[in-house]
Amino acid sequence: MIRTILLLLALSSAAVSAKTLDDILAKARSFVGPEDKIDSVDSLYYEGVMELANGGPDRVISLLLEKPAKQRLVITQGDGRITMVVNGLEGFMMQENLTTGESGFAPLPLEQVRRFKANAAENLFFFEFPASAQVRVKYLGETDFRGETVAKVRYIHPGGVQFIRYFDPATGELVGTETDTGTINTEEGKMVVDGLNFSEKVLSYEGDELANTITFSIVEVNPDVDEDSFSFPN
Numbered sequence: 672m673i674r675t676i677l678l679l680l681a682l683s684s685a686a687v688s689a690k691t692l693d694d695i696l697a698k699a700r701s702f703v704g705p706e707d708k709i710d711s712v713d714s715l716y717y718e719g720v721m722e723l724a725n726g727g728p729d730r731v732i733s734l735l736l737e738k739p740a741k742q743r744l745v746i747t748q749g750d751g752r753i754t755m756v757v758n759g760l761e762g763f764m765m766q767e768n769l770t771t772g773e774s775g776f777a778p779l780p781l782e783q784v785r786r787f788k789a790n791a792a793e794n795l796f797f798f799e800f801p802a803s804a805q806v807r808v809k810y811l812g813e814t815d816f817r818g819e820t821v822a823k824v825r826y827i828h829p830g831g832v833q834f835i836r837y838f839d840p841a842t843g844e845l846v847g848t849e850t851d852t853g854t855i856n857t858e859e860g861k862m863v864v865d866g867l868n869f870s871e872k873v874l875s876y877e878g879d880e881l882a883n884t885i886t887f888s889i890v891e892v893n894p895d896v897d898e899d900s901f902s903f904p905n
Contacts, residue, residue, distance in 0.1 A: 690810070690813075690822065690840065691810065692808065692809070692810035692824065695810055695822045695824060695838055695840070695843070696798050696799055696808075696824070697843075698838070698840075698842070698843030699797075699798050699836075699838050699843040699844075699845065700797055700798055700799065700843070701843055702842055702843035702844050702845075702868065703797055703867055703868050704866050704867035704868060705866060708865060708866045708867055709797050709867065711893070712738075712795060712797070712867075712892055712893065713737065713738050713795075713893055714735070714736060714737040714738065714795075714892075714893055714894060714896050715734075715735075715736045715794060715795065715890070715891070715892060715893075715894075716733070716734070716735050716736075716889070716890070716891040716894045717732070717733065717734040717887055717889065717890055718731075718732065718733045718734075718887065718888055718889035718890075719731075719732050719885050719886050719887035719888050719889070720732065720885070720886055720888070721746075721883050721884070721885045722883060722884045722885075722886070723882070723883050724880070724881040724882055724883055724884070728748055728749065729748075730746050730747065730748045731746070731747040731748070732744070732745070732746055732885060733745045735894075735896065735900055736791045736794050736795055737791075737795075737896055737900075737901070738795050738796075739792065739795075739801075739803070739804065740757070740788040740789070740791040740792045740795070740804075741757060741758050741759075741791060741901045742755075742756070742757045742787045742788070742790060742791040743755075743756045743757075743900055743901060744756075744787075747769075750768055750769045750770040751766070751767070751768060751769070752766070752767045752769055753765070753766050753767075754767070755779065755787070756900075756901055756903075757779065757784050757787035757788055757791065757901075758901035758902070758903075760784065761778065761779075761784065761903070762778065762779035762783065762784040762787060763776060763777065763778050763779055763903055763904075764776070764777050764778075764779055765904065776904060781830075782830070785828070785829065785830035785831075785832050786832050788828070788829075789828035789829075789830075789832040789834070792804055792806070792828065793826070793834055798824075798836065800826075804828075805828075805829050806826055806827065806828050806829075807826070807827040808824065808825070808826055808827075809824070809825045810822065810823070810824050811823040811824065811825055811835075813840060814837075816837040816846060816847055817846075817847065817857070819839070819846060820840065821837040821838060821839060821840065821846050821847075822837070822838045822839075822840045823835060823836075823837055824836045824837075824838065831851075832851065833850070833851040834848055834849070834850060834851075835848065835849040835850075836848055837849070845858060845870075846858075853877065853878070854875055854876070854877060854882075855875070855876045856873050856874065856875050856876075857873075857874045857876070858870035858872065858873055858874070859871060859872040859874065860872050862887065862890050864890045864891065864892050865892040865893075867892060869887070869890045870887075871886065871887055872884055872885065872886050872887070873885045873887075
């Protein structure tokens with residue numbers, strides 16, 4: 672009888688401690704903010720400065736995202752500006768010299784388009800995707816990430832683009848993200864915009880070495896988006 676009670680207690684304890692994908696994602700989204708606020712997000716705008724760990728010149732970054740997976744990234748350094756845009760299944764890059772007015776244009780390769788689309792979707796849908804996005808999600812259990820016990824969730828986007836998300840099991844806070852190219856991003860600070868929590872800084876590592884830090888000065892939820900923001904230039 673005592674053995675039976677102990678077995679039942681052990682099973683009960685395991686049931687309580689077991690976590691499912693739904694549990695992890697519900698907690699992660701709750702950390703971001705209320706469900707109605709999350710679901711109302713159609714577009715996001717970020718602006719900040721990228722500081723290179725090797726001491727190179729800072730770069731001004733602006734990132735515009737719109738559902739389902741549009742992205743416009745602008746990087747400015749000195750008198751040079753690079754604009755990369757993805758809209759649907761196509762994308763382009765434009766390089767400009769802001770002093771001379773010279774510019775060059777080229778379509779983005781399909782692999783880069785897929786990565787930009789996946790990045791846009793990851794930012795816009797806050798860990799849970801509609802069926803139309805065709806993202807495969809799997810909870811891989813708890814693991815160690817940079818000295819912390821975390822919940823590990825894998826996302827595979829169309830074309831095989833993969834992200835690994837690491838969440839604090841207790842709070843749902845996103846601790847880090849690993850891409851299939853080996854880059855690891857961690858986040859610091861907090862900005863509250865329209866009732867949603869956003870990170871103030873993103874630190875990118877290549878292996879154990881810090882590559883760059885982006886510090887955001889502006890985050891906007893559902894900004895006005897010009898209809899030409901994601902259009903190919905004439």
